[in-house]
Amino acid sequence: MVAAGLGISVVPREVSDIYVSAGHVRIIPLLNDWAHREFAICYRRQGDLTPAAERLLGFLVDQAASDARST
Incomplete structure (x- = not known):
């Protein structure tokens, strides 16, 4: 949905890397304590x-x- 321009998403970094390398999306790493799994x-x-x-x-x-x- 993000690549289609329909919003934003919070996803694991491993998932976002696939789309970033394809040039479809940009990411902003979350460095807050709550963002760790x-x-x-x-x-x-x-x-x-x-x-x-x-x-x-x-x-x-x-x-x-x-x-x-x-x-």
């Missing part, structure tokens, strides 16, 4: 995960712990 990992009980999902979960948990220590 928090994510959560949702998964079924540990025993229900495939080995690949177990590895991904372990990686994500390790990254979250590492990020928490660095802030």
Whole structure:
């Protein structure tokens, strides 16, 4: 709708990058505290995960712990 000239939108930066690189829209980064997102990992009980999902979960948990220590 933004590219069609019908308004403005607040979207994740990853989404806006696609349209900016195509030259369809301009962006203004939001730097306010309210503009930051928090994510959560949702998964079924540990025993229900495939080995690949177990590895991904372990990686994500390790990254979250590492990020928490660095802030």
